[in-house]
Amino acid sequence: MRIAIVGAGLAGLTAAYELREVAAAEDSQVDVFEASDRIGGKLFTVPFNDGPVDLGAEAFLARREDAVEFFTELGLADSLVEPSGKSSLVYSGGELQNLPRGGVMGIPSTSAPIAHLVSEDTARKINAEADAVAINWTVGEDRSIGKLVRERYG
Secondary structure, eight states, rough: EEEEEEESSSHHHHHHHHHHHHHHHHEEEEEEEOSSSSSSTTTTEETTEEEEEEESSSSOOOOHHHHHHHHHHTTGGGGGGOOOOOOOOOHHHHHHHHOOOOSBBBBSSSSSTTTTTSSSSHHHHTTGGGSSSOOOOOTOOOOOOOHHHHHHHH
């Protein structure tokens, strides 16, 4: 039997990895097909002046022993690197600014940490959020966060 996996992103590669032992036991073959010129899907590393930067929707922390063991099993132990510890930056007002730290999942509870990045009007709206009308949210609803932020803060 031949097994075809379409897409060499994280899900496709994980499926191939999980199926390899089953396929070997059944004298089957697993083939992974990818339309682009590289594997990894949305996960990839790009070179920048100050060194490589990981892009994509996912990240893994070396403190997860199971993840480190898995990457070691895959023969990737020598490829693991530590984060630089540098602050993330945002381009605002014609220059790079440090992205504020703190808050809940990076979202500040007041405008203080981001006042240098937003207008005075937006800062006032952020500070008034605690007293604003609640967001009408339906469980399971698919809502654009960008649209929500524009509606609330301009």
